[in-house]
Amino acid sequence: MDVQPWYFMMEKHTHKAFTNEKGIAIGPYSYDEYVERVKSFHGAVAPGVAIGGFMVDLALRNLPKGEFFDAVCETRACLPDAVQLLTPCTIGNGWLRIINLGRYAVTLYEKFGGEGVRVFVDPGKLEAWPEIDAWFFKRKSKEEQDIDLLMTEIREAGARYCGIQKVQLTSRFTRAERRGDFSICPICMESYPVADGGICRACQGDANYYVTESEDLRKDTEAPGLKKVPLEEAVGLKVLHDMTQIVPGQEKGPAFKRDHRISPGDLCRLQQMGRKNIYTMETGPEESEWVHEDRAALAFAKAMAGEGITFTETPAEGKADLLAERDGLLVVDEKGLEAFNTVSGVMCASRHN
Numbered sequence: 001m002d003v004q005p006w007y008f009m010m011e012k013h014t015h016k017a018f019t020n021e022k023g024i025a026i027g028p029y030s031y032d033e034y035v036e037r038v039k040s041f042h043g044a045v046a047p048g049v050a051i052g053g054f055m056v057d058l059a060l061r062n063l064p065k066g067e068f069f070d071a072v073c074e075t076r077a078c079l080p081d082a083v084q085l086l087t088p089c090t091i092g093n094g095w096l097r098i099i100n101l102g103r104y105a106v107t108l109y110e111k112f113g114g115e116g117v118r119v120f121v122d123p124g125k126l127e128a129w130p131e132i133d134a135w136f137f138k139r140k141s142k143e144e145q146d147i148d149l150l151m152t153e154i155r156e157a158g159a160r161y162c163g164i165q166k167v168q169l170t171s172r173f174t175r176a177e178r179r180g181d182f183s184i185c186p187i188c189m190e191s192y193p194v195a196d197g198g199i200c201r202a203c204q205g206d207a208n209y210y211v212t213e214s215e216d217l218r219k220d221t222e223a224p225g226l227k228k229v230p231l232e233e234a235v236g237l238k239v240l241h242d243m244t245q246i247v248p249g250q251e252k253g254p255a256f257k258r259d260h261r262i263s264p265g266d267l268c269r270l271q272q273m274g275r276k277n278i279y280t281m282e283t284g285p286e287e288s289e290w291v292h293e294d295r296a297a298l299a300f301a302k303a304m305a306g307e308g309i310t311f312t313e314t315p316a317e318g319k320a321d322l323l324a325e326r327d328g329l330l331v332v333d334e335k336g337l338e339a340f341n342t343v344s345g346v347m348c349a350s351r352h353n
């Protein structure tokens with residue numbers, strides 16, 4: 001027997017709260033049952049989850065036919081919990097996704113074809129419910145808010161201040177295109193979707209929400225042994241790295257080479273280059289955990305040069321060139337090149353294969 005889920009059998013296009021024998025209904029629950037569930041799931045009776053309940057209910061009643069659907073919320077606040085309470089879609093099973101556009105809107109859609117409905121709060125219709133209007137636009141402080149009046153209005157309004165539109169989801173949201181291969185990231189050695197590139201998104205620089213004990217916060221601080229000296233105190237110091245001056249229309253090159261000792265006459269030019277500070281090293285480079293950019297470039301060049309390739313032995317400005325040792329056909333390890341180029345702070349430019 002072809003069993004249709006309960007929501008397909010309900011009245012369509014009704015913005016008024018749907019009622020059944022239990023009174024006002026949200027999904028399979030009475031309004032009061034739903035509010036109880038919100039309490040235990042969300043931690044409190046949040047007005048946003050109550051409003052979200054009516055929105056999800058409206059979307060469910062207008063869903064196109066189809067057995068499976070996915071959800072997208074356009075806000076992180078409250079609304080995702082209404083989806084998780086009323087549908088099988090959760091963040092954990094991947095059927096609910098949040099695209100944080102900051103709008104109070106939810107879309108439910110048939111997951112294979114992408115046909116769906118989007119329900120949103122329509123501020124133009126909020127006039128009839130001043131307490132909801134004030135809450136929605138955060139016009140009242142928590143103390144000024146009359147929570148009982150607000151909840152009464154929410155209960156009475158149902159989804160009447162909501163807009164609804166038919167939408168077609170783009171292909172990246174439909175199930176057929178979602179599955180992808182997983183691989184091991186060569187940097188962190190954890191698994192990640194291959195579609196993200198040669199290395200995982202965290203190693204591409206998106207993992208800035210934590211540091212580990214061994215990493216500490218060095219990235220944001222000065223390198224050990226490095227000291228920033230204001231330009232006016234820099235006379236007599238040795239330049240630590242090549243400094244480039246770019247003159248439009250002319251070839252750029254190092255204006256100051258490493259180990260150049262700064263003379264009073266250099267200050268004006270350094271100022272023109274926009275330098276306010278000079279880096280100097282208090283301890284010898286041997287004692288530092290840091291590697292000079294030229295040494296790093298040389299190490300990369302050594303590792304990258306394959307058969308028939310040679311490289312500049314004395315990199316400058318943190319750059320080494322890879323050169324053909326003989327005539328032949330250039331073959332690039334594209335995966336390796338892509339992985340290298342997604343690491344922040346380094347770049348390898350190459351000719352095509």
Ligand SMILES: [Zn+2]
Nearest residue numbers: 185188200203
């Ligand atoms: Zn990684």
